[in-house]
Structures are given as structure tokens and as C-alpha cells.
Amino acid sequence: MESNDRNGKMLKSIEQSPLYRICNPGSIAFFGASNSHAPMGSIIFSSLRAFGFQGALYPVHPTEAQVQGIRAYRSVLDLPQSADLAVLVLPTGIVEEILDQCGRKGIKHAVVVSGGFKEVGDRGAGLEKRIKETALKHGIRFLGPNCIGVANPYERLNTTPFPYEGPPGFIGMASQSGSFVTQMFQNLSKRGLGFSTAMSVGNEANVDIVDCMEYLGACPNTKVIALYIEGITRGKRFVETARAIVPHKPIVAFYVGGTETGKRAGLSHTGAMAGPDRLYDGMFQQSGVLRARSLQELFDFCWVLGALPTPGGNRVLIQTHSGGPGTAAADACGRAGLDLPPLSAETVEKLAPFLPHTASANNPVDFTFVKNPTQYILDIPKLLLEEKNADVLLLYLLVPSKLVTRALVQLGVPTERAPEKTGKVIERQTEAIAALLHTQKKPIVGYTLMSLEEPFSRSLIGRGLPLFDEAERAARAIMAMVQYSRFRDKLLAGMGDVRT
């Protein structure tokens, strides 16, 4: 696969990519949907329609005149015109024939969802070789087989089985698992995140994860690139491409082939050839790619990298009203490789009027309780963000709506009006934080023990604050930003070795 015909480490324009028409088709020929609702083809066709894709849709079905209410064609050859993209959700055995027909109709791009190829062993590998040859013959570029294709919410395109949830976002994903695209929609939307474009690459018979990375590097909607990797075939090209992208856009990878158990599982999943952890660690380091150690961490890193300014260094100030969360955060920061500088004399002086006698003007700055919520959420963070010895503010935030309601009732608000008033109090507080977020040049990260689905959390997240349910996740995400800025600076300075 290490081909010489695609030169240049970074695309001049996104339209040059084989992925361009796959992710931005004007029309789609769809194979495998029917009027029975159970088959995967029908489910995917439902998703595509439910999302409101604006281009022409041509379902192809051997017997039905209509599929899910849309005019169907007996054969792709019967289509009134060619289509930009073919989506194939067909039994393994007929994929080659249909791909050949698509080629004859002039279709140049495809998503092959069907499985049963290289991932099931020798017989499947033979079939896969044949579809590759057929594609080559017609000049077709395709994703898959054994993938679920793409979601590009900016184009209301979704060839995956789950409905897309939430708004379009800034995370571009290239994944060797379709589930980690489609099953993340809800998960990401709960963090106020979304995909710019997400691709499931499956067996990578024709287009591979490096092609996807190249596309996402040039994609204007993508601020950060997420990779789920079971094994990389074009290692050299991966490194070159990543090194061209990282100066402009961070890349985070979750790699699962580094253990014997992960390697075996990946082989039977996508036929991927994995390598030992240290090999991949080396490749990622050399490329300036950040490595996440779990799927949630992959998106934790993407969150802060896409939402926040890059910090000037690794010095964190922790603000808390609770000692345990402060101490745990201090420990987590230390473990993650972050420094906790002491406060400067100026800051200590400015803080003095806000500190109760039980409080601590160290770092963590622990107020021991919240005397005045507006001070805690607005005045103090503002003051701490001015600390010249620190680069990042890590803020403990916990305002359960039940407590706010209880306090309001005790202050004389009638019980029936308390919930509405609670909502308003919470909104005012989160507005204060949002104002800081959008006017300050240093990153602010939040952590909490509340559910991220509590109204206060949801409001903070909705206003763009990365909020984590434990200090460890927050600390590691901050360190990812620091690490990214180190990689970026070394690459921009033209350094060959960016390892740390």
C-alpha cells in the first residue's frame, strides 16, 4: 500500500482527497435497503433519510418499485444518471458484481458496509482481493469493506445505523471501528461535542486511515483529529502525514493492538496487523501524535484541544472549595506531569479579602466553602487567571440543583416557583464562567463529582467549558494540551526529533 503516486505530505485542497466525494456526495445509489425494517441496509437507509440528506437518493432493489417510499431501481444501470457515491450493504458474495456495475455506470466512489472479507480468514481475503481489482479497473475509491462509512453532519450525511444526535462539531475522526463512530453520537452530544466528519475505515482495502487523516487535516470544519487504531499498514506515510498536520491541528490516537489480547482481537475484527506498544509509541512520538489510553480519554483530549486555547506551559492553578477534591487534583496533576506553582505575592494579596480564615492561599487555593457564589465563579477565577506564574486554571465546580432549590425555599421562595428560579440561578452562574472562558487567553478546565447530566453541568458544558467527572481525567487532558504545544513548537521549529 506504500504508494508513490500520491506525493506531498499535506493536501493542497480537500477536493484532492479520495474521501472528498465520499464525505460530500451530491447523490447516492443505495444497495441493500428494502421495505423490511430489520436488515442493516434498511436501518442505515433510515438513518440517512432521517438526518435529511439533501442530495438525490437512488435505492436499488431487484424486485421492489419503491423502498421506504422512495422510487427504487432494479439495477444501478437503470439510474437516470450516475451518482457521486454508492453505498453497499449487501451479502458478501454479490458485492464484486454490484461494484462492477457501479463502475460501468460511472460511479467513482463507494462505501462497502458488507462484511465477510479479510476479517473472516483466507476465503474472505480472496473475495476482498477481487473487489479491490474491480475497483482499480473502474478507478473507484472506496471505504471498507466491513465498515459503516461516514457521518458528515455539516452535509446531513449519515451512512451509519444510529441516528446522528446533537449539532455538528469540531472532531474529525478516522476509526478502524464503525461502532466508535456511530455509537459515539449520543455520548459526544452529552458533552456538547460532535463530529465534523467521522469515517469508519473497516478493512481499508482501498482507502485507509492515513487517507482519512490527510482529508481531516485539510477539512475546515475539523479542529482536532481523533484516531482509533488496531494497526497501521503505511507506517512511513502515517508519520509524514501526521508531521505535516500537527503544526496546524492536533491529532490524538487510541491504539489497542499493543497487547497480545488486543492484537488477536484486532486481527479477527478487521484483519489488522498490530505491533507492540513500544513500536507504536515510537511512531506516535515521532509524528507528534498524542496517545490516549481509552476511548473516553481520546475524546477527553479532543475536547480540550478543540475547545480551549493552547497553554503556554505546564503550570496549573487549582481552585476548589473542597479539600479532598483539591488534594486529589493536586496528586493527579503531579502524576500527569503538571506543575503546581506557588501563588505570587501579588496574587496572595489580591486574594486576601476573599479568603475565610479556614482557607488556604496555597495551590490548590482551597476556600473550604463557598461564602459567595459570584466571587467563587467570577471574581476569583479572573484573579487567578492573572497569576503570571500559571498557565492553566483547573476549577472545581459543584452546584447540585437540589441544594440550590433547598436554599431558595429557605430564603422564602414559594416551593412551586423554586425549580424555575433554580434554573435561573444556575444560568447566571454558568454565564459568569462562560464570560471568562471567552475573554481569557489561558485555558480553563472544570471538574466535578456531580453527574454531567445535572442542570449545572449541562449548562457549563453547553457554554463550552470542558468538564470532567474526576480530577484524574481533567489533569490528563490538561497534560495533553501541554504535550501538544510541545510537539507543535518542535515541528514548527523544523526539529526532526519531537520526542519528549
Add this chain to the structure above:
Amino acid sequence: MESNDRNGKMLKSIEQSPLYRICNPGSIAFFGASNSHAPMGSIIFSSLRAFGFQGALYPVHPTEAQVQGIRAYRSVLDLPQSADLAVLVLPTGIVEEILDQCGRKGIKHAVVVSGGFKEVGDRGAGLEKRIKETALKHGIRFLGPNCIGVANPYERLNTTPFPYEGPPGFIGMASQSGSFVTQMFQNLSKRGLGFSTAMSVGNEANVDIVDCMEYLGACPNTKVIALYIEGITRGKRFVETARAIVPHKPIVAFYVGGTETGKRAGLSHTGAMAGPDRLYDGMFQQSGVLRARSLQELFDFCWVLGALPTPGGNRVLIQTHSGGPGTAAADACGRAGLDLPPLSAETVEKLAPFLPHTASANNPVDFTFVKNPTQYILDIPKLLLEEKNADVLLLYLLVPSKLVTRALVQLGVPTERAPEKTGKVIERQTEAIAALLHTQKKPIVGYTLMSLEEPFSRSLIGRGLPLFDEAERAARAIMAMVQYSRFRDKLLAGMGDVRT
């Protein structure tokens, strides 16, 4: 603190513990509540009352005749009788005097919430020394200062500022942070968990975390003990006590003093003297105590240890319908120290009728999609639990209610009836898993990419299945069970060295 007057490594009965009356008081004298709602004393008094504590409550207030509608006393000396427990939420400077009055009234147990002692430096340390002497003079045993006391939901006792949420549970907690008691109520209840009894030990001037551990070891409502540690003073006693408890009950510790940053923060939080990680690692290993690396992980471990049978070994079977989640789980298991045995010939044969041709009868067993939900959730797990080569079943579970609703509507269920019917479908599926959980002797652990607050997740959790939002957390929790069984077996066999 290493005293000789308390012999025996394990309590004969829970009543012997100085914590017994603190956690099970018949009556409480309360200092620091008023008719103003803002002070911490008033907030705690509200929590205590809101939870419905059944014993007598005697608020003491220098000027008010009633506090929050309850008859108040000018002085503790005016109480109609002595009380089992005094709760002090008072300015630092008057704590000693009030404690002395309590002693004169015959009160033998106290919770000192007030801060401003050892944790703020030399002056505070002097005050702390004096309250210790006063307590000694009267034979008072007390928690704190600088703590929030206890929650014992079985007795409807809650001396913390947050309302207790959810049912009583099986986690006994002793914590050097009050926040990690009170702020966990909501967090735990969302996982269907709760505290049996939770104690915040503060500065440990009189009763320490080892006393609490001893109490929880003997507490019949406690199935697993959680410790949050910033520093242990009585190291030898800690080891002896833990070694006596672990054969009968697992102990999990989250220690944050092992980094320089964590150590410094702990010192200013509770005045704890922390030690390097390797020292504590050694102490935990020697004691048979499991170490968690974050607060969430502390409760992850408690969840599986309290809810599931102990596994016979470290061999895990993974069942999935999605390749990526399966591969990531395989990698996570490998990293956690778990084995993934191949399926036996018998199991492969029994599985055959259930497997589509795209599926993989390896481990992970990957069905690639769910042909029949009842099979996936009932028949197949049952069959896999019979696999003689495996000790634990790790099950990928993902049924978003939106998808169920969409499928029902497509099958002809009227849109307005679909949500109710969705609920029923989900309940039937989770019932099937619950039936397995309660009849099988091997542990079953679930993982998902759905929100744990989705109806399907909530129903599973409500029926007792430990469910994690990523494979890594699930794998590490399983390894904690395996590790516990190793510790336990070595201690039961009388082995001096239980390190692994």
C-alpha cells in the same frame, strides 16, 4: 497514636468501637444551627432533619428559643438529659469550651465539624492539642475536627451538608475528605449504590481512619470498605487491622499523598503526613488492601466487590456485537492482567447455531450485530457462563431507547404508544440479564458506550449489574476482584506475605 490499650486486631462486636455511638446515636445535641439559613451549622442541621432522624434532637443556641422550629437550649447544661452525641459546627475559638460543657453534661461522643485547627498551622495545632486534652479529661471520643462527620442511612443519620440520596447501600467508607462522603451521595445513587456508613475523619485528633476501618470491618451492613487516604499515622495498626478484615471483607484505598504535589496539598488540607507511593504500595500490599488510582475507580472496585461473587480466576470471556468495543476490551483486559482463554470445543459447538457467518467464535465472541436480542441477552451469556475455561463474563451492552422506539414504530406500533412500549421492551431485556446475575455463580460485568443515565443502563444498574462506560474501567474492576481473591486466599491460608 500507636496505643497499646486497644488490643485485638478485629472487634468482637461493633458496640466496642468508639464509633458505635457516633454512628448510631439515640439523641444528638447540636451546636451551630440557627434560624439563619446560610451558616454551615444550619445547613447540616437541615440535612439531619430532612433525612428523618428518629432520635431526640437538642439544638443549643445562646439566644434563640427555637431553631428551625425545634425547641432550643441556651446551654448544653440545660438539656433535660445527656445526649449520645454532640455535633459541633462552631467558631474555632469556642470549640474547647463547648466540648468541656458537653463532658460535664456526660456526653461521651462528638463530631467536631469546625475547622481552623492543625490544618492551618501552628496556632491551630495548639488549639487542637487543647481540645484533645479536654476530650481525654471527660473520656469523650470524637471525630474531627475539620470533618463533616457521618452518614448512616440505615439509622437515617446524616451530619453532612448535602441531602442523602438513594437507598442505603453496602459501601462502608472512611475518608480523610468530607467532600468525598457528602458529594458522593448523588454520584453513588446514579450507580444504584449507597453507603452502609460513611465517616469523614478530618484531622483525626481522637478517632482515626484505622478506628473507622475496624468499625466497618464489624459492621453487618458493610460488604466492602472504601478508604480515601491523604496519610496514615498508625501504619502498623493499619496493617494488622486490614489483615484481620480482608479474609472476610474487601478493602479498597485511594491514596493521594504519593506525589510531591499531592503531599503538599494534603498537608494544608488535613495536616496529614504523607509518604512516598512505594511506601504506601508496600503497606497496602502487605495488608491485602486494593489500591484504586482515582475516586471513581475506588467506587468502581467497591461496586463489583460488593455486588458480585468472587471469581475463581483471571480468565475472562468477552461477548460483544461490535468489533471495536470487543477489541478495546480485549486490549484493556490484557493491560489489566486478565487472560482471555480460547473457547472450548464444546462451547464453539453450542454457539454455532447463534453465530452469523460474519461472526467470530474467538474470545471476544463477536456477533457483529444482534440478530435476536433475547439470544444476545439470555441464551448466549448463559451458554458462555458454562464455559469451563473462563471465570468471568464481560458483556457489551448497548440498547439506546431511541433505536428501540424507531424499530417499534417501523413495526407498526403507533407513535404515541411507542415510548411506553419501549420501556416494556427494555424491562424485559434487563430482566433476562438480572435472572442470570442472580442464578449464576460467576461474576457478570457490563460495559457500554451509552450514557449510564439512559433507560436501558438505569434498568440494568437498578437490577444489580455493575455497568461501566468504558472497557478499561470494567477490566480494571474485574482485576480488582481477582486480586482480592488472591489476597483473601493467602491470608486465609495464614501466609505472612500476601504481596503479588
